Amino acid sequence: MPCLSCNDLRVSFRIRKKSAYAVRGVSFSVDDRATLGIVGESGCGKSVTAAAIMRLVPAPPGKIESGAILFEEKDLLTIPEKEMRGVRGRRISMVFQDPMTSLNPVFTCGDQTAEPLILHKGMDKRAAAELSMELFSEVGIAEPKRVFESYPHNLSGGMRQRVMIAMALACSPKLLIADEPTTALDVTVQARLLELLKKLQDAKDMSMILITHNLGIVAGMARHVIVMYAGELVESAPTRTLFEAPRHPYTECLLKTIPSIDKRGERLTVIPGTVPTPFEIPDGCLFHPRCPKAKDVCRKERPALHCVDERGITDNDVNADNDKHHVRCHLYV
Amino acid sequence: MCDINTVNTDDNGDGIVNSGTDNRINNDIRINTDSGIDPNNRANDICVDIQNLNVRFPTRSGLMGKISGWTKAVDGISFGIRRGETFSVVGESGCGKTTAAMAVMGLIKPTSGDIRLYLGDYKEKSTQWADLHGGERKRLRRLVQIVFQDPYSSLNPRMTVRSILSEPFAIHNLYGKKEREARIAELLDRVGLSTAYLDRYPHEFSGGQRQRVGIARALATSPEFIVADEPVSALDVSIQAQIINLLQDLQRRYSQTMLFISHDLAVVRHIADRIAVMYRGKIMEMGDNEAIFASHAHPYTELLLKSVPTAGTGTVVTATPKVSTIGDDKDVSTTGNGAGCAFYPRCPRRCDRCVNETPELNDLGSGHFVACFCA
Numbered sequence: 001m002p003c004l005s006c007n008d009l010r011v012s013f014r015i016r017k018k019s020a021y022a023v024r025g026v027s028f029s030v031d032d033r034a035t036l037g038i039v040g041e042s043g044c045g046k047s048v049t050a051a052a053i054m055r056l057v058p059a060p061p062g063k064i065e066s067g068a069i070l071f072e073e074k075d076l077l078t079i080p081e082k083e084m085r086g087v088r089g090r091r092i093s094m095v096f097q098d099p100m101t102s103l104n105p106v107f108t109c110g111d112q113t114a115e116p117l118i119l120h121k122g123m124d125k126r127a128a129a130e131l132s133m134e135l136f137s138e139v140g141i142a143e144p145k146r147v148f149e150s151y152p153h154n155l156s157g158g159m160r161q162r163v164m165i166a167m168a169l170a171c172s173p174k175l176l177i178a179d180e181p182t183t184a185l186d187v188t189v190q191a192r193l194l195e196l197l198k199k200l201q202d203a204k205d206m207s208m209i210l211i212t213h214n215l216g217i218v219a220g221m222a223r224h225v226i227v228m229y230a231g232e233l234v235e236s237a238p239t240r241t242l243f244e245a246p247r248h249p250y251t252e253c254l255l256k257t258i259p260s261i262d263k264r265g266e267r268l269t270v271i272p273g274t275v276p277t278p279f280e281i282p283d284g285c286l287f288h289p290r291c292p293k294a295k296d297v298c299r300k301e302r303p304a305l306h307c308v309d310e311r312g313i314t315d316n317d318v319n320a321d322n323d324k325h326h327v328r329c330h331l332y333v
Numbered sequence: 334m335c336d337i338n339t340v341n342t343d344d345n346g347d348g349i350v351n352s353g354t355d356n357r358i359n360n361d362i363r364i365n366t367d368s369g370i371d372p373n374n375r376a377n378d379i380c381v382d383i384q385n386l387n388v389r390f391p392t393r394s395g396l397m398g399k400i401s402g403w404t405k406a407v408d409g410i411s412f413g414i415r416r417g418e419t420f421s422v423v424g425e426s427g428c429g430k431t432t433a434a435m436a437v438m439g440l441i442k443p444t445s446g447d448i449r450l451y452l453g454d455y456k457e458k459s460t461q462w463a464d465l466h467g468g469e470r471k472r473l474r475r476l477v478q479i480v481f482q483d484p485y486s487s488l489n490p491r492m493t494v495r496s497i498l499s500e501p502f503a504i505h506n507l508y509g510k511k512e513r514e515a516r517i518a519e520l521l522d523r524v525g526l527s528t529a530y531l532d533r534y535p536h537e538f539s540g541g542q543r544q545r546v547g548i549a550r551a552l553a554t555s556p557e558f559i560v561a562d563e564p565v566s567a568l569d570v571s572i573q574a575q576i577i578n579l580l581q582d583l584q585r586r587y588s589q590t591m592l593f594i595s596h597d598l599a600v601v602r603h604i605a606d607r608i609a610v611m612y613r614g615k616i617m618e619m620g621d622n623e624a625i626f627a628s629h630a631h632p633y634t635e636l637l638l639k640s641v642p643t644a645g646t647g648t649v650v651t652a653t654p655k656v657s658t659i660g661d662d663k664d665v666s667t668t669g670n671g672a673g674c675a676f677y678p679r680c681p682r683r684c685d686r687c688v689n690e691t692p693e694l695n696d697l698g699s700g701h702f703v704a705c706f707c708a
Contacts, residue, residue: 041569157426186425186596191640213570216642257574259599261626261641267581268574268603274539 002322003207004053004092004175005029009067011045011052013278014060020278021065022048024231030175031322035201035208037222037239039215039254043275045231046211047097050177052077053209054094055084072174090120093168097180099160103152109163110148116170135166140196158189165197172204179211194221215258219243224322227251230276230286233305237325247308247327249291285330293331303330379451380558380590381414381437382459386446388432406432408614408675409446411694414558416451417588421605423595423637429614430594434560437592438479439470452476452557475505478556482563484543488535494521494546495531501553520549524579541572548579562594577603598641602626607700610634613675616694620701630697630708632682674705682707 011023023045030036038046051057052064055076069076072091076084093116096102104112113135114128123131129148136144139162152160161181168176178197182190194217201208210221218225219239226236227248235248246252256269273290276282282289288298305328313332388407391400407429414420422430435441437448439462449459453476465473481487488497498517502508508516518528524545535543544564551559561580565573581604583589595601601608602622609619610633618631629635674680674687686706694702 041571187598187640188425188636191642194642214642215570220642254571257571259574259577259603261599261602261638261643267578270575270578271571274541274572 001032002029003032004069004071004209006049006053007068007070009049009052009069010065011048011057012063012065014063015279018279020281022062022231022278023052025067026226026228026231026233028226028233028236029322030207030209031223033201033205033207034223035210035221037218037225038209038211038228039213039218039225040228041213041254041275043230043277044228046228047179048231049228050094050179050209050211053177054088054092055081056088086120089116089173090171091173092175092177093171093173094177094179095161095164095168095181098184099157099164100152100184102164103160105152107151108148109150109152109155113148113163113167113170116167120171132166132170135170136163138200139163139166139169140192141166157185158193161185161189161193162196165193165200169200169204173206175207175209176201177209177211180213181210182217183212183214190217197221215243215255227254230281231278232286232328233326234287234328235326236322238323241310241325245310245325247325247332248287248329249293249331250287253290253292285328295330297330301330303328303333306332308332378416379413380416381592382447382449382451383413383433383437384411384447384449386410386433386436386448387444388429388436388441389444405614407436407443410609410611410614410616412609412616412619414590414592415606416590418606419584419591419593419604421593421595421601421608422611423598423601423608424611425596425637428611430611431562433611434479434562434592434594438477438560439474450477450558471505475501475507475554476557478551478554478559480544480547480551480559480561480564483567484540484547485567487547488543490535493532493534494526497535497546497550498553501550505554507554516553520552523552523583524549539572540568541575544568544572544576545579548576548583552583558590558592560592560594563596564593565600566595566597573600580604598626598637610637615675616702616704617676618701618703618705619694620697620703621699624697624699624701628701630701630703631676631705632680632707633676636679 006029007027009023009026010021012019012021026045026049028036038049040046048057053069053076057064064077067077071087076087103109110129110132113132114125117123117128117131118125133144133148136147141147141159141162147155147159147163152163155163181197182193185193197208198221200206210218212218222239224236225239225242227234227250229250235242235246235251242251243255246255253269253271257271259268271290276286284300285291285294285298285303288294291298305326307324307326309325386407387405387409389403389405392402392404393399394401410433412420422433424430432441436443442463448461450461450473451459453473455473460473462470495517498520499513502513502516517531521528521530526542526545526549530538535546538546548564564580565576568576577600580591584591584604593601593605605622607619607621608625610617610625610631612633617633618625618629625634626638629638672691673689674683674692677683677687680687684706690706692704692706694704695708696702697708
């Protein structure tokens with residue numbers, strides 16, 4: 001029984017009287033107590049997918065066109081807003097990318113961490129304060145009392161991100177969505193925070209969706225990975241399979257662009273061009289203009305998602321099984 | 334001080350970087366057979382020589398802003414950059430790497446220490462920013478350019494690419510009108526942009542294209558020395574690869590001397606000839622690329638390397654490294670009285686000696702220096 005499953009999610013944005021899909025039919029599921037990694041370049045729809053799960057897509061211009069997100073036997077897209085408010089921050093919570101801007105500068109860190117406890121759990125101020133400080137020490141803040149009374153601008157980036165994590169964990173959520181949680185941070189701080197997230201996940205029986213463009217982080221953290229391109233899911237597989245035998249040319253390219261610290265570089269492989277905006281979606285396979293292996297059929301027909309086995313041969317059984325390797329590419333038909 | 338050996342330094346003062354091949358190139362996989370650059374002793378063909386550089390900023394407190402202490406942003410660092418090489422400074426944010434670069438650029442006045450530049454007219458006898466004024470300063474400024482970190486905020490949104498790229502020519506009064514046009518086209522070609530983009534504004538470009546414009550602008554005046562301050566850290570992985578390749582091409586084809594500031598070790602591994610690792614204003618370790626990555630001796634370098642999450646095709650998936658054994662960074666303020674090793678609070682190999690004595694950079698041979706008692 002997966003913790004959350006998302007079926008055929010479509011999100012559109014209406015800009016200057018033109019409407020375009022930012023997420024076009026994405027399906028995935030997050031296993032209980034496991035981490036799902038979502039990777040792709042900027043503009044691939046990763047963050048919009050996360051926002052849709054939380055129902056935080058700004059509407060208008062955004063609109064969730066169709067799909068279902070099943071979580072604890074409810075469809076998060078159809079329940080009333082009032083009920084959603086009980087899910088948001090309590091059962092599913094989110095750590096945002098930029099700790100510099102996602103904390104409120106005019107409230108102390110303590111006030112902000114205590115807020116969900118007071119709202120969701122009905123605690124009084126003192127109990128909430130005590131629990132907040134406990135949370136602070138749990139996320140590895142050395143002086144919880146000082147941080148409790150500090151304003152965000154008094155803290156370093158790593159500390160602020162810890163406060164964000166403490167806040168997200170306040171109500172012991174079932175699912176944590178981490179949207180590029182360490183992108184703005186130094187490598188050493190990043191390593192420490194990822195270690196912390198892993199530890200907390202085990203301790204609290206939490207599932208996690210980890211959104212990042214850093215494949216190295218996914219390799220160390222996630223059990224399954226989905227790769228998104230231009231709003232579409234192009235490949236999904238268990239982490240090890242994806243790194244050892246990537247099938248989609250986009251995933252291959254992404255893996256090759258990372259400079260490695262093990263060897264002194266030849267030229268890095270680059271993916272020519274950029275991700276198409278939702279308004280300039282090409283015909284056929286969305287990746288074909290940048291694909292080194294594009295064939296004629298790729299320019300005309302949009303490929304469907306196929307299931308492939310370890311030898312790269314298609315088997316027709318497309319189901320939502322996370323341990324299967326799915327790929328959206330004509331090469332494997 | 335004039336024992337430098339200036340071989341192959343073309344002095345055609347027209348400031349045009351020869352687009353032909355140059356015999357100073359191919360120093361990319363260079364293994365030092367000489368003693369490298371001793372921090373106290375200049376070796377041959379140095380472009381920028383930094384000796385005991387200190388930059389301090391006052392910390393003010395109270396209503397009247399009384400100076401209550403000094404922050405040592407850069408604390409007595411020395412290194413030399415050879416002509417045609419890419420020298421990289423790595424470290425976490427706040428370690429003073431950008432401050433050091435700004436001092437080298439002459440944009441910050443150092444508290445003490447020497448920054449000797451062997452550029453242009455001063456190729457033989459060297460000069461310092463402090464000795465130059467007015468026109469002289471401006472002439473040297475032409476030869477030292479910078480590429481900024483954030484391509485979104487370092488280009489004027491109200492100027493077209495054409496005006497952005499012709500501004501350096503106007504400022505330094507270079508070339509006639511027709512020649513400028515030709516130069517601009519050449520610059521765009523060099524950074525891989527089409528001339529069709531000339532009349533577009535920065536907001537019409539992607540991050541990678543903007544950074545290309547930023548690089549073209551830095552190349553406009555044919556500088557002998559470029560500072561690149563985290564030029565790829567604001568970019569996506571795939572775009573990052575394009576910009577790294579571009580910088581590598583410039584470096585190989587035109588043997589551009591470059592000071593490359595970064596916190597990303599994988600990028601540095603790819604692009605740098607020599608590397609200095611900075612921590613709290615001090616150089617902890619310095620050596621050529623292989624020395625730092627394959628036989629590093631300082632515990633801080635090791636910590637940095639262990640912190641890099643890795644993944645690659647065909648490689649076994651490695652878990653995020655454990656760093657919890659290494660102390661927290663709670664004591665990272667740069668104020669303190671300065672006794673003892675700066676890395677002491679976080680060091681896994683610390684000993685009693687590290688508390689009271691500050692380790693000096695120690696030569697391990699072939700240009701590899703480390704500031705640690707245990708190495």
